[in-house]
Amino acid sequence: MTSIEKVRLGNRLKVARAEKNLSQEELANMAGVTRQTISSIETHQYTPSALLAFLIAKKLEKSVEELFFLEGYE
DSSP, rough: OOOOGGGGGEEEEEHHHHHHHHHHHHHHHHTTTTTHHHHHHHTTTTOOOHHHHHHHHHHHOHHHHHEEEEEOOO
């Protein structure tokens, strides 16, 4: 059994953004958030809401599962 404290949301946001040749600022504008929010998600300092995760995935033309995954989950 995995404790919630040991699990965090990993992401492939930086790679997906690079594939689309988008800066953090450009993606932030597309998603209606600040560049700092995108940066914080990429560096695991901020966990996006489900709504924001789905919105970012849609803007990057990816599924949520392609962008976000559980780290530390057994």
